[in-house]
Amino acid sequence: MTGNDQETSDTLCLNATNHWLILNPTSGTADHRDTIRQRGAQHGYTIRETKHEGHAVSLTKEAVGNGVEVLAVAGGDGTLHEVVQGLAEVDALDSVTLGVLPVGTKNIFATNIGITNLEQGFEVLKTGKRRSIDIGFADDEPFVLSCIAGLTAEASLATSSELKERFGSLGFIIAGIREATEFESLHLNLTAVLDEKEATWSGDALCVLIGNTRRFAKEGGQANVEDGLFEVVIIEQMPPTDIAAEAMSHRLLGEDTEHVHHLKAHQVEVRRLDREPIRFSIDGEQQTHDELLLRTHPQVLTVCIGSTYTPAPRE
Numbered sequence: 001m002t003g004n005d006q007e008t009s010d011t012l013c014l015n016a017t018n019h020w021l022i023l024n025p026t027s028g029t030a031d032h033r034d035t036i037r038q039r040g041a042q043h044g045y046t047i048r049e050t051k052h053e054g055h056a057v058s059l060t061k062e063a064v065g066n067g068v069e070v071l072a073v074a075g076g077d078g079t080l081h082e083v084v085q086g087l088a089e090v091d092a093l094d095s096v097t098l099g100v101l102p103v104g105t106k107n108i109f110a111t112n113i114g115i116t117n118l119e120q121g122f123e124v125l126k127t128g129k130r131r132s133i134d135i136g137f138a139d140d141e142p143f144v145l146s147c148i149a150g151l152t153a154e155a156s157l158a159t160s161s162e163l164k165e166r167f168g169s170l171g172f173i174i175a176g177i178r179e180a181t182e183f184e185s186l187h188l189n190l191t192a193v194l195d196e197k198e199a200t201w202s203g204d205a206l207c208v209l210i211g212n213t214r215r216f217a218k219e220g221g222q223a224n225v226e227d228g229l230f231e232v233v234i235i236e237q238m239p240p241t242d243i244a245a246e247a248m249s250h251r252l253l254g255e256d257t258e259h260v261h262h263l264k265a266h267q268v269e270v271r272r273l274d275r276e277p278i279r280f281s282i283d284g285e286q287q288t289h290d291e292l293l294l295r296t297h298p299q300v301l302t303v304c305i306g307s308t309y310t311p312a313p314r315e
């Protein structure tokens, strides 16, 4: 099914009978607990609060065990990651409709599906349309946003608004790397598969950015979340003198440059070529691996979307 084919199957999120709401009271500025409890109760949700890290995984499994049809997630991207993990663990990715109430710090996923605030999140849960979107898997772990190899902290991608202003989305990553003090390059092999064709790349990289709902190339923002493909950017190790020029080229042209490659793939394998394991950030969660196999599962998760959401933004 293509993104457009789904238009005919859009269904309002209004009719489901069994609604649960998973609330992370510590997300973002941590001042939303009472509001969510009150609004959630008004809308007839069964509310479950997370008490510790990882708790949203087991609460989600409990919700599935209780036959939940609509699951609202009041939190940020980390909470959402845990909920999707819970759904995957009980093989229920396609049996629940997910809604997002963005009360986290960055809320990248909510923004990418057209939900910008709490009020609108509740409204979309009640009257919004739903779409089936792709989920990535890193070995057996599902992820929604992205898997990044080689950056020491996800934060370095999100904070520097001045660099972003100057260089654009990918450019500011490149420029950000230049400014990072503790940065080690990666000696790796990457194999990408698209339409049964394989492409490989080996060498020293500054980082590899693999987006599911998140786009790093060009102006960044939302990727096509319904095409069953990752958007992959390989940023090669390069002389410091080239970095600013490459960053600016991405700002001005949005195109591949000598040291930056952009491709789409439904499967990506990343393997280390030296002794150091590779550091990955999977939806912001830090892990190390010698190798990692990333695959997309196309259109397996049904989510309530905001009216500004479009499956294929600025292809």
Ligand SMILES: Nc1ncnc2c1ncn2[C@@H]1O[C@H](COP(=O)(O)OP(=O)(O)OP(=O)(O)O)[C@@H](O)[C@H]1O
Binding pocket: 024, 025, 026, 027, 028, 029, 050, 051, 052, 053, 054, 055, 074, 075, 076, 077, 078, 079, 080, 082, 103, 104, 105, 106, 107, 108, 284
């Ligand atoms: N009661 C709790 N106490 C402490 N940590 C918790 C609790 N409940 C959940 N968590 C953890 O809080 C982490 C961060 O939550 P979340 O992602 O929702 O907020 P955020 O980091 O502010 O937002 P974003 O990820 O959008 O920037 C999650 O990884 C989760 O494991």
